[in-house]
Amino acid sequence: MKALVGLLFLLQVITVAxxxxxxxxxxxxxxxxxSNSSVKSGWNKAEAQIAATLxxxxxxxxxxxxxNETIYLPxxxxxxxxxxxxxxxxxxxxxxxxxxxxxxxxxxxxxxxPGVFAPLAADTxxxxxxxxxxxxxxxxxxxxxKNTTKEYFSPExxxxxxxxxxxxxxxxxxxxxxxxxNMSGRTMxxxxxxxxxxxxxxxxxxxxxxxxxxxxxSPFNKGRTATHEIGHWLGLKHIWGDAICGTDLVEDTPTQQxxxxxxxxFPHVSNCSPNTNGDMFMNFMDFTNDGCMNMFxxxxxxxxxxxxxxxxxxxxxxxxxxxxxxxxxxxxxxIADTIPVVTVTTTIPAKQRNQL
Numbered sequence: 259m260k261a262l263v264g265l266l267f268l269l270q271v272i273t274v275a276x277x278x279x280x281x282x283x284x285x286x287x288x289x290x291x292x293s294n295s296s297v298k299s300g301w302n303k304a305e306a307q308i309a310a311t312l313x314x315x316x317x318x319x320x321x322x323x324x325x326n327e328t329i330y331l332p333x334x335x336x337x338x339x340x341x342x343x344x345x346x347x348x349x350x351x352x353x354x355x356x357x358x359x360x361x362x363x364x365x366x367x368x369x370x371x372p373g374v375f376a377p378l379a380a381d382t383x384x385x386x387x388x389x390x391x392x393x394x395x396x397x398x399x400x401x402x403x404k405n406t407t408k409e410y411f412s413p414e415x416x417x418x419x420x421x422x423x424x425x426x427x428x429x430x431x432x433x434x435x436x437x438x439x440n441m442s443g444r445t446m447x448x449x450x451x452x453x454x455x456x457x458x459x460x461x462x463x464x465x466x467x468x469x470x471x472x473x474x475x476s477p478f479n480k481g482r483t484a485t486h487e488i489g490h491w492l493g494l495k496h497i498w499g500d501a502i503c504g505t506d507l508v509e510d511t512p513t514q515q516x517x518x519x520x521x522x523x524f525p526h527v528s529n530c531s532p533n534t535n536g537d538m539f540m541n542f543m544d545f546t547n548d549g550c551m552n553m554f555x556x557x558x559x560x561x562x563x564x565x566x567x568x569x570x571x572x573x574x575x576x577x578x579x580x581x582x583x584x585x586x587x588x589x590x591x592x593i594a595d596t597i598p599v600v601t602v603t604t605t606i607p608a609k610q611r612n613q614l
Contacts, residue, residue, distance in 0.1 A: 303453050352470040375553070395587045411440065424437065427456070498514045
């Protein structure tokens with residue numbers, strides 16, 4: 259009888275573990291920061307720019323990048339596939355809709371935000387479009403397909419290199435690169451750091467949690483993995499600050515002890531909660547199921563948009579016209595006048611890969 263109970267408990271633990279969100283951004287980022295001084299310098303510069311922009315904004319009438327203008331981000335989706343099930347136009351297009359809904363605070367499930375947090379939910383004024391002009395100035399649909407002999411990729415950036423069976427990045431000063439592939443183990447996705455190497459700048463999402471439709475797996479079938487990882491690409495940290503009772507450097511997200519998973523009941527109070535409202539587990543930067551996350555805050559909006567301020571690392575996107583197909587001319591786009599970013603090749607030791 260004891261053996262049977264023990265077996266049932268073990269199966270329950272395995273089932274819960276397999277159903278948990280796994281974001282490899284933190285391990286990936288720490289590897290880059292510890293192994294390359296240029297990457298660390300770029301990340302420190304990004305943090306300094308965000309902090310300076312937010313500080314300056316607080317000293318005069320509230321505004322963000324040019325009177326709260328809508329920022330348009332041209333997206334190129336690199337579908338790196340080994341099997342046909344990994345190659346879907348419908349999934350790619352459904353993901354763009356999810357991103358625009360989530361970043362625009364127009365997602366249907368925002369009605370589930372608890373009343374105490376609802377006033378903090380923000381329309382980031384950031385919109386995503388499939389690129390209509392490629393780096394050579396030609397018309398494009400914004401989806402690039404690359405058939406690969408590799409059955410899966412680990413978080414070592416191989417999918418970002420044609421030499422390693424992936425597809426090379428487009429100009430990261432003008433395009434948000436999203437690589438979709440079969441990720442190894444339980445890793446669902448990861449993001450580069452703002453200020454990191456240009457040749458690996460962007461986010462990676464496993465094909466089975468990308469967008470919506472029949473090829474994505476529950477409970478991560480609403481496209482929120484990309485919403486979460488792009489939040490990292492725009493400078494957001496995990497809501498618990500990747501430390502017990504840590505900080506995500508955002509003032510309006512309550513301190514929480516650790517990450518949440520599944521679908522907690524509100525309120526979910528931890529040892530670090532500042533009040534009885536508890537954790538903001540429905541925030542896109544926590545680890546809850548897709549159906550249980552539904553908001554960014556005003557503070558997170560300000561932090562993301564700070565990267566686009568004049569002189570800051572993603573400011574060049576304000577000059578990008580790759581969303582407008584009428585501007586395709588068949589010649590290369592002009593060189594972006596921004597600070598060059600170093601390129602590196604990254605390898606994560608086997609010991610760390612086993613922890614992902």
